[in-house]
Amino acid sequence: MTPEYGSIPDSIPELVRWAAEHYGPREAVVDGRTRISYAELGERVERAAAACLAAGIRAGDRVGIWAPNTLDWIVSALGAVTAGAVLVPLNTRFKGAEAADVLARSRARLLFVTGTFLGTSYVASLRRAGVELPDLERVVVFGDTAPDDAGYTTWKSFLSEGNEVPAAQVWSRAGSIPSSAPSDIIYTSGTTGRPKGAVITHEQTLRCYAAWSELAGLRAGDRYLIVNPFFHTFGYKAGVIACLQRGAVMIPQPVFNVDTVLANIAAERVSVLPGPPTLHQSLLDHPSRGSHDLSTLRLVVTGAAVVPLQLVERLRSELGVGTVLTAYGLSEASGIVTMCRRGDPAEVIARTSGRPIPGTELRLSSSGEVLVRGFNVMRGYFEDEEATAAAIDEDGWLHTGDVGVLDPAGNLRITDRIKDMFIVGGFNAYPAEIEQLLGLHPDIADVAVIGIPDPRLGEVGKAFAVRRPGARVTADDLIAWSRREMANYKVPREVEFVSELPRNASGKVVKGTLRAR
Structure with missing residues (x-):
């Protein structure tokens, strides 16, 4: 059973519980040698939420997470949100001072952090940053060890703190979260300046990725290699949230490495592989591609200003991918604005980002700037009224900063950033x-x-x-x-x-x- 399109749980905690009940024995997450079912995922999320309650997390508190794509990321993030917290994902490429800046500005009370990743100790990096974090009370380290400093603990020890919190208390908190409450604050990538935190609600997240899943054709049993980083809207929401809605298998990959992608597709019979055009180009051009069985791939979703027509054609002809789609979105619009439809010609998919998702409007200003209005537009930038007013006008139109053109069928083609x-x-x-x-x-x-x-x-x-x-x-x-x-x-x-x-x-x-x- 799959949630009816347009009829979805009211909050992310409800979705987690719904998925555990409806997809129970189905495989949910594959992380290395660890394989868990949807029922087991539900149990782990419940334990993580109980630990958050034991740590004193209140509804609306911000909880940061600074780690690569792993099962621990999925469980801790969903656990925090189930406890009523607002998730603040941090870019894994941040240096310590950059991470500390986001933690300070969001006033996060709890942080989940990886131990060492790509040869870097994130804990040491954060401690060397020299930034005061008066609101940060607990730091939970994914690993076997944590600093002896007050407030630091390991993931295993943190989970044990929730053992005395009954399930009824967890689900009482989860049930009190309105759909209009913020579910996360996604800090923009910062390619054009200091990152700003886009506040997105449970309802927006669930409705957007029910639409995305429907338009993409994601289905129960799909095996989804999630290479897009979880700290990014697309990785978390078109990945984890969409899989929960549809009963697909999540296969998180911590680092983009084309050899690992090829090996994972073959070994795990991957059927769904969203990602930027460079990922798919690297896959097609890899010298050892022919030695891997990629025949299970059936769905690719990509998006960028430049998607070569040749790439779409090669994915279809050389890999036999049945569905190749392009889309456009930004953090301030819950990560999705437009999307191509299955059956669109290759030229439309390559040269445009498709049409607005249901329930949203799009128009171009006199200067060609793309304006968006609808349920997907953020509630605003976190505690930044000036920046919010500059981004969303009095009529509710989000000024994206992107320049585009529309074809006669209403398909959007992004031509650039205004500042570029x-x-x-x-x-x-x-x-x-x-x-x-x-x-x-x-x-x-x-x-x-x-x-x-x-x-x-x-x-x-x-x-x-x-x-x-x-x-x-x-x-x-x-x-x-x-x-x-x-x-x-x-x-x-x-x-x-x-x-x-x-x-x-x-x-x-x-x-x-x-x-x-």
């Missing part, structure tokens, strides 16, 4: 549009464009490009090719070849890093 646009001799140049054109060059695997000063034209484009394996294209070659393929003002005047583009953990190119070069 540059002006060449009086012409507006949109990097994403230029990147899409450059991506058609047969020797270019990845590309990003920024504006740089020019004494004659004011600004011109500079491309940072990644060659395909074995390619020998030069800067002059690419510039000459560009002159044949695009208007003169769009042609990059400089090309720098790099081994890879700087990306944040959400897959977005960090243009500030390129500009700093």
Whole structure:
């Protein structure tokens, strides 16, 4: 049984309980050698919620989590939310001071943190940050050891503290949470400045990802490799929440590594693999792809300003993926605004991000900025009225900062970020549009464009490009090719070849890093 589209539990705790009852013996999570059912997941979440209650967590308290994609992340996050807390996921690429800044501004009382990840001790990093965290009372470390300092404890020890809290008390707290209550504060990626916390409610989360699951065609028994980081809206909500709604199997992967992705798809018979275009491009181009059985893949959902048509066609023809969809969203709109539909032509899927999800509106301002209104728009930035007023106007329209165009069928194509646009001799140049054109060059695997000063034209484009394996294209070659393929003002005047583009953990190119070069 699957929740009827449009008829869903009122809160995330109710969803957890519903999934445990309806999908009980079905496999829920595969994390390395650990495999648990939906019934077992429900029990573990209940224990984690009991421990949060024992720790004094009240409804509305903020609880941070700073860890990679694992079963512990899923259980602790859902446990905190079941106890009525507001989840604050932290970017695993943050340094200690950046994590401390978000913890301080959100006034988190409890933090779940990984021990060591990618050779870094997150606990040591946080302690070295030198930032006062007067509200942070407890730090729970996923690992066998924790500092002797007051307030630090291991995950196992923390869970044991909830042993005396009866289940009835847990579900009494969970049942008191209204659907309109905040479920999480998602801090924006910070590619254009200091991260701000978008406040999203239980109702928004559940309704958005019921729509996402329906449009994508996610179904019970699907085996879903979750490579998108959980700290990002898409990883947590199109991953964990959507799987809970549909009874799919969650297979969290802590780090994006194409060899591991290939091995996981083959070993776990993965059928669903959302992720940024770079993930799927890496998969297709991997030299040992042919030695892995990828025949179970049936659903890919991706999204970015640039999704090459060739990528969509290769996923369908070379891997036999039956459904390839693109979507567009941002944290301030619960992570989803538009989505292609199954059956859309490959050209629509590659060149647009589809149409608005049901219950939402989209329009373009006179400058081309994408405006969104509907149930998915955040309640505001956490304790930042000025930034909220700047983002959401009096009529309820969220000003996304993205520039786009609509085709006659209402499909949205994002052409750029307003702040990334540059002006060449009086012409507006949109990097994403230029990147899409450059991506058609047969020797270019990845590309990003920024504006740089020019004494004659004011600004011109500079491309940072990644060659395909074995390619020998030069800067002059690419510039000459560009002159044949695009208007003169769009042609990059400089090309720098790099081994890879700087990306944040959400897959977005960090243009500030390129500009700093």
